[in-house]
Amino acid sequence: MRVDEARVLSSGALEFDRRWALTDSRGRFVNGKNYAALHSIRAIYDLAKLEVVLEGHAFSLIRDTPAIARWLSERLGDTMQFQEDAVAGFPDDTDSPGPTFVSSGSIARVAEWFTFPIDQARKRFRTNIEFEGTEAFWEDCLYGSTFHVGDVIVDAVNPCQRCIVPSRDALTGAQDSGFQKRFAELRRAGMPEFAKTGQFNHYYRFAVNTRIDATEAGKTIRVGDPLLAID
Numbered sequence: 001m002r003v004d005e006a007r008v009l010s011s012g013a014l015e016f017d018r019r020w021a022l023t024d025s026r027g028r029f030v031n032g033k034n035y036a037a038l039h040s041i042r043a044i045y046d047l048a049k050l051e052v053v054l055e056g057h058a059f060s061l062i063r064d065t066p067a068i069a070r071w072l073s074e075r076l077g078d079t080m081q082f083q084e085d086a087v088a089g090f091p092d093d094t095d096s097p098g099p100t101f102v103s104s105g106s107i108a109r110v111a112e113w114f115t116f117p118i119d120q121a122r123k124r125f126r127t128n129i130e131f132e133g134t135e136a137f138w139e140d141c142l143y144g145s146t147f148h149v150g151d152v153i154v155d156a157v158n159p160c161q162r163c164i165v166p167s168r169d170a171l172t173g174a175q176d177s178g179f180q181k182r183f184a185e186l187r188r189a190g191m192p193e194f195a196k197t198g199q200f201n202h203y204y205r206f207a208v209n210t211r212i213d214a215t216e217a218g219k220t221i222r223v224g225d226p227l228l229a230i231d
Contacts, residue, residue, distance in 0.1 A: 005222040011088035012098045012212035018089040032165040039173030096157045098210035099128035105136035123170035140195035150225030159205035
């Protein structure tokens with residue numbers, strides 16, 4: 001979902017980002033990597049009310065967690081447990097739990113490569129913060145540096161290693177044959193001269209993993225904030 005602003009938590013994550021999670025009967029996180037059927041489930045969130053509507057069924061994210069788990073258990077064919085972590089959420093990369101960053105130019109370039117709409121590219125890669133006003137893949141110059149977004153100081157760590165999820169249609173889960181290989185080929189061929197390529201042991205990487213120090217907790221990142229590199 002899109003928001004106009006997000007508060008930074010003490011963990012460095014953004015408030016509400018992956019705050020809730022499901023685990024299956026084997027204790028694995030339930031996500032698109034291991035449950036492709038998730039792509040077909042439509043969820044609409046209301047953060048002001050802390051509610052979610054799953055295909056017409058409304059649930060409180062606070063009071064109805066057992067009911068959410070039962071609904072998804074029936075839909076996905078396994079016994080699910082619903083969990084919450086309001087402090088750190090459940091990031092894929094626990095070493096870099098800050099928001100991921102990407103430029104609008106990079107999103108547009110990837111959409112052009114695979115001839116799908118820009119919004120489909122956004123949904124496939126699910127980057128937290130998108131910024132404008134730069135050339136495609138400008139973010140590849142940030143790795144290992146520190147930058148400001150508004151009042152928030154952010155450390156750029158490395159290019160995000162992608163999983164199988166971007167190779168599927170975001171709404172249907174249909175697999176695009178050869179997507180990962182083709183993406184890596186095009187990514188390598190399209191690397192800008194200023195890119196810090198030492199961070200790439202392969203080229204199926206896209207967007208910037210970050211860390212935000214606990215001293216930044218409570219600050220807010222807003223749409224329209226400038227992004228300024230400071231070293």
